[in-house]
Amino acid sequence: MAGAEGIYGDLELSYPESDRLPYVLVNMVGSVDGRSSVGGKASGIGSRADREAMRALRSRVDAVMVGAGTLRAEKLNLGLDDPDARQPLAVVVAGEGDVPITERLVGLQRRVIVAAPEGSRRTPGSDGVPGAPLTVLETPRSGDGRADLRWLLGVLKSQHAVDRLLVEGGPTLNRSLIDEGLAQEVFLTISPKLLLGPESSILSGNQGGDQDEPPAEPRDLKLLSVHSAGDELFLRYRLRRHP
Amino acid sequence: MAGAEGIYGDLELSYPESDRLPYVLVNMVGSVDGRSSVGGKASGIGSRADREAMRALRSRVDAVMVGAGTLRAEKLNLGLDDPDARQPLAVVVAGEGDVPITERLVGLQRRVIVAAPEGSRRTPGSDGVPGAPLTVLETPRSGDGRADLRWLLGVLKSQHAVDRLLVEGGPTLNRSLIDEGLAQEVFLTISPKLLLGPESSILSGNQGGDQDEPPAEPRDLKLLSVHSAGDELFLRYRLRRHP
Numbered sequence: 239m240a241g242a243e244g245i246y247g248d249l250e251l252s253y254p255e256s257d258r259l260p261y262v263l264v265n266m267v268g269s270v271d272g273r274s275s276v277g278g279k280a281s282g283i284g285s286r287a288d289r290e291a292m293r294a295l296r297s298r299v300d301a302v303m304v305g306a307g308t309l310r311a312e313k314l315n316l317g318l319d320d321p322d323a324r325q326p327l328a329v330v331v332a333g334e335g336d337v338p339i340t341e342r343l344v345g346l347q348r349r350v351i352v353a354a355p356e357g358s359r360r361t362p363g364s365d366g367v368p369g370a371p372l373t374v375l376e377t378p379r380s381g382d383g384r385a386d387l388r389w390l391l392g393v394l395k396s397q398h399a400v401d402r403l404l405v406e407g408g409p410t411l412n413r414s415l416i417d418e419g420l421a422q423e424v425f426l427t428i429s430p431k432l433l434l435g436p437e438s439s440i441l442s443g444n445q446g447g448d449q450d451e452p453p454a455e456p457r458d459l460k461l462l463s464v465h466s467a468g469d470e471l472f473l474r475y476r477l478r479r480h481p
Numbered sequence: 482m483a484g485a486e487g488i489y490g491d492l493e494l495s496y497p498e499s500d501r502l503p504y505v506l507v508n509m510v511g512s513v514d515g516r517s518s519v520g521g522k523a524s525g526i527g528s529r530a531d532r533e534a535m536r537a538l539r540s541r542v543d544a545v546m547v548g549a550g551t552l553r554a555e556k557l558n559l560g561l562d563d564p565d566a567r568q569p570l571a572v573v574v575a576g577e578g579d580v581p582i583t584e585r586l587v588g589l590q591r592r593v594i595v596a597a598p599e600g601s602r603r604t605p606g607s608d609g610v611p612g613a614p615l616t617v618l619e620t621p622r623s624g625d626g627r628a629d630l631r632w633l634l635g636v637l638k639s640q641h642a643v644d645r646l647l648v649e650g651g652p653t654l655n656r657s658l659i660d661e662g663l664a665q666e667v668f669l670t671i672s673p674k675l676l677l678g679p680e681s682s683i684l685s686g687n688q689g690g691d692q693d694e695p696p697a698e699p700r701d702l703k704l705l706s707v708h709s710a711g712d713e714l715f716l717r718y719r720l721r722r723h724p
Contacts, residue, residue, distance in 0.1 A: 270669060270702060270718060271684040272515010416675060424675070426513060430704055430718065432659060432667070434684060434697035441514040441677060454677035459513060461673055461712040469704040471716070475513060475673065 245287060245465045245472050246294035246425075251402060255422070259391045260403040264412045265295055265425040268440035273433040274409050287467035288427045292406070293318055295425065299402040301327035301351075301394060305411035306337045315345030316406070327351055327398060328370070331385055331411055334358050343367050351398065353390050355379045373398075387420055413441045416477065417454045423476055424459065430469035488530060488708045488715050489537035489668075494645060498665070502634045503646040507655045508538055508668040511683035516676040517652050530710035531670045535649070536561055538668065542645040544570035544594075544637060548654035549580045558588030559649070570594055570641060571613070574628055574654055577601050586610050594641065596633050598622045630663055656684045659720065660697045666719055667702065673712035 252261060267288055268274050296302055302316040309330055316328040325348040330337055332354035339350060347370035356376045375393060377385040394400035405415055415421045426440070459475040466472065495504060510531055511517050539545055545559040552573055559571040568591040573580055575597035582593060590613035599619040618636060620628040637643035648658055658664045669683070702718040709715065 268515060269699075270667065270716070272511060272682055413677065417677065424513065428716075430702040432684065432700040432702065432720075434656065434660065434699060439515055439682060441675065456512075456677060457675040459673040459675065459712060461709065461714065464707060464709065464714065466704065466707065469702060469718075471704065471707065473513070473671075473714070475712075477675075 244294070245291040245467060246298075246474075249294065249298060251298055252422070258395060259388070259420065260300070260395050260400045261423075262391070262403045262405060262415060262421045263295060263299065263423045263425060264405045264415060264421045265292060265427075266407065266409075266412060266440050267427040267429060269429050269431040269433040271432050271434065272440055273435070274407075274438050274440040285429070285468070285470055287470055288429075288472075291425075291427065291465075291472055295404050296326055297323065299326050299404040300400040301329050301398070301403050303329040303331060303403055303405045303411070305408045306330055306332040306335060307410070308406070308408040309342045310336060310338060311408075313342050313344050316343065317346040317348075319345075321346060324348070326404070327394075327400065329353065329394065329403075331387070331390070332358065333384055339367060339372070346370075349373065349398075351375060351394070353377050353385050355383065355385045384414070387414060387418055391420060409438055409441050413454075416441070416457065421477060423462070423474065426473045426475070428471040428473065487537075488534040488710060489541075489717075492537065492541060494541055495665070501638060502631070502663065503543070503638050503643045504666075505634070505646045505648060505658060505664045506538060506542065506666045506668060507648045507658060507664045508535060508670075509650065509652075509655060509683050510670040510672060512672050512674040512676040514675045514677060515683055516678070517650075517681050517683040528672070528711070528713055530713055531672070531715075534668075534670065534708075534715055538647050539569055540566065542569050542647040543643040544572050544641070544646050546572040546574060546646055546648045546654070548651045549573055549575040549578060550653070551649070551651040552585045553579060553581060554651075556585050556587050559586065560589040560591075562588075564589060567591070569647070570637075570643065572596065572637065572646075574630070574633070575601065576627055582610060582615070589613075592616065592641075594618060594637070596620050596628050598626065598628045627657070630657060630661060634663060652681055652684050656697075659684070659700065664720060666705070666717065669716045669718070671714040671716065 296318055317325045325346050327349050328347045329351045337352055347367055350367055350370050351373045353375040377390050380386045458478040462474040462476055539561055560568045568589050570592050571590045572594045580595055590610055593613050594616045596618040620633050623629045701721040705717040705719055707716055
């Protein structure tokens with residue numbers, strides 16, 4: 239087990255396996271009892287080591303993606319702290335609700351891409367962020383009416399040179415990408431807590447088993463690495479292919 | 482990180498800290514996304530290494546406890562395979578439902594203790610298990626009408642010499658013991674899977690946020706050890722005292 243120094247500092251990522259889609263890493267933080275948030279905010283869980291690991295992952299990718307709900311929950315910086323670093327693109331996947339880019343996206347960004355299903359309510363707050371050009375992508379709708387993620391990933395690759403994509407939640411977006419077979423790796427930080435409450439699970443946005451959600455096939459994982467920092471654990475898994 | 486051989490084979494447990502209560506270990510198995518069961522059965526998750534780790538834990542304790550719901554879900558052997566070993570007591574915590582001891586409890590047992598709240602429906606299937614004396618304990622009811630666990634643990638210690646108790650679920654019993662401050666350690670096996678379904682969380686029996694459940698205080702943990710076997714992880718945590 240590697241120690242606290244430089245978690246993911248020497249991370250080597252595979253080359254993209256597809257000519258048409260990015261290589262997708264899903265990064266999550268959860269408690270020992272598999273819960274994802276404190277009062278709806280994931281930032282209450284992770285430590286400084288977790289934030290450092292997150293920034294190491296971001297430095298390896300071309301774009302960082304979150305769902306609009308995650309942005310609505312708290313202020314986010316999807317970039318790197320180093321002003322000389324090549325910033326990843328910031329991609330926000332919207333549904334029907336607000337996308338408060340201007341209010342909630344902070345820090346340095348090279349470009350902000352908002353993807354929303356065609357015909358959805360126009361996104362207020364989309365004046366963008368100072369110094370970062372804004373691109374709005376109207377996506378086709380998938381079967382459940384949400385943004386077609388496969389289409390979106392294809393456009394990110396073909397039009398925005400995104401070979402590697404880091405997804406940072408929320409739980410619904412993470413799960414959709416995994417369900418649709420679009421994610422290749424899962425990074426999980428286990429915070430040394432039992433949250434115990436009715437907080438949502440790390441891989442679904444509902445507070446307890448949305449009965450409308452179609453049942454998903456369980457997926458097998460290969461454990462790639464284990465790091466620790468203090469009482470916190472950093473796990474890296476590869477998703478095995480569907481049988 | 483220790484390897485596959487002898488997970489918990491050299492485990493050293495603390496001495497009981499209380500004259501009146503056993504030292505309580507909670508053992509759980511969950512998926513990477515914090516879910517506890519496949520089709521209601523925990524046995525679908527754990528591997529052979531997990532079962533070996535479980536038996537190593539059992540060999541260190543005086544009694545093994547499960548909730549009756551866990552017994553109703555599948556056949557269970559709460560003992561050790563070695564016929565010459567000193568078998569732990571088997572303790573089943575009942576509610577209002579059936580306690581199918583005779584049908585579901587298999588293997589070697591030194592003694593079976595069924596604890597049910599006073600006035601609850603008489604437990605059918607309680608003819609016991611061949612070769613294992615049966616004790617039925619009527620417990621006081623706690624505030625929510627369930628068996629008073631603090632009372633039960635006290636009786637196990639004072640009348641049955643239980644200094645160390647291993648609790649193996651289900652999620653509701655595990656959580657109750659933690660909520661009430663009766664558990665000292667948590668052992669978590671992380672199965673290399675994403676279950677993704679509406680399966681219950683590893684620390685509450687409901688399929689998604691029982692709104693009647695009182696909110697619990699989050700608890701902080703200290704990471705004591707990390708073992709791995711193949712893609713499976715074995716984590717041991719100490720519950721920190723309430724602040």
